[in-house]
Amino acid sequence: MAVNTKVSLKKRESELAAIAKQMEVLNGEPFSDGELPTFANKIKETNQFPLRPKKLEILQVNVGYMCNQVCAHCHVDAGPDRKEIMTRETMSQILDVIKTTGAHTLDLTGGAPEMNPNFRWFVEQASAAGIQDFIVRSNLTIIRANPKYYDLPDFFKKHNIHVVSSMPHWTRGKTDKQRGDGVFDKSIKALQELNERGYGMPGSDLKLDLVYNPSGAFLPGDQASMEKDFKAALLEDFNIQFHNLFAITNLPISRFLDYLVASENYEDYMYALVEAYNPTAVQNVMCTNTISVSWDGWLYDCDFNQMLDLKVNHKIKHIKDYQEDLLLDRNIVISQHCYGCTAGAGSSCQGTVA
């Protein structure tokens, strides 16, 4: 089913751009009529309610919703028309937190994080603050989008940044359908440039991982076999290498939810998620070791809750008041979208969890 992939839901003034409307869908049928159990009831079956954080390992910072792409499945509803961008002031508050946090990983996401005018400054400061694993979620095409970004691979290398990039398929057709015309060729070029710098090469410390998410209303296949197929195809066709493939389930929020509803796949998709529910995956869902910070400094259990504006259930709600030990004592805010994290082998920004 064709979706208008040129602009964000917000710009389209779509009904589902309103978060309340998304929550209404998630709380409605087939959950409200008892056809399917709510996520809370489901995790109660195995005494995993309420969901609680364990140890904080990852600080995930969303530096803004602006993006050079408008992918059909985007859970951020990102695009060139989104103006929400993190200021240097908020970044400074985060840098203060980085100096004392127990988290070993700083995970920068967006939109296209590189489009934030303070991106490089922030990376340099955070790097100096001694983060061990520094992830940037780069959409690859940004590297080829404009000459001012051409040196990004060198910049990433200089700061030993772990690059995690989306690649929905090893064929042009499937990739461009999900992410837009021309995305495949630009992504291939960007991957080759990263490889040239040593990124993703066997044994290299410059880590390059790819993210696969299905281009439609179906769940991802087995991560290990998908990785094998991706590696073989990218090597044979384009001489490209990378380290790991993370197979991520699309969560039913934002543009993907809009697509599910418009294509009349919503109900079947929720059935598929619930059917694939794996109680073991619940223990390791992302929110148990992550805190997500929005462009304007609010705190969330994960990037998905951020998009649904479900702020942390704690009196500390903003980065300026951040106190890690206190924040760990909270119940995670959940809803039906959480089924996306517990289907099959589970799903997180680092791939499967079970």
Next chain:
Amino acid sequence: MQKTYYDPKDLKKFGKISEWNEQLGEKFFDYYGKVFEEGALTAREKSLIALAVSHAVQCPYCIDAYTGDGLQRGITKEEMMEAVHVAGAIRGGATLVHGVQMMNKVNKLEM
């Protein structure tokens, strides 16, 4: 009364056939699971074979199931359509090869 013979929701209830004969049901599903495991053929190859056979036996449940399975495995629509043509070719061939039998019979009966 149900107005159609097939209901897509019934696919989800497939497992229920064990309720009326547990022993045979379980044996079947156990066998089924084993058949599709990675072996001398990859699970991906087996999925494409299953898709082709689904068309040959014209089972709408199987077609739904193995189309979804193929998408999950990253099988492209070009690969899927080629598999369906294999099924079509065999079915067509199976019909047409009997033409030889017809020819034999005609040749025998005609003066």
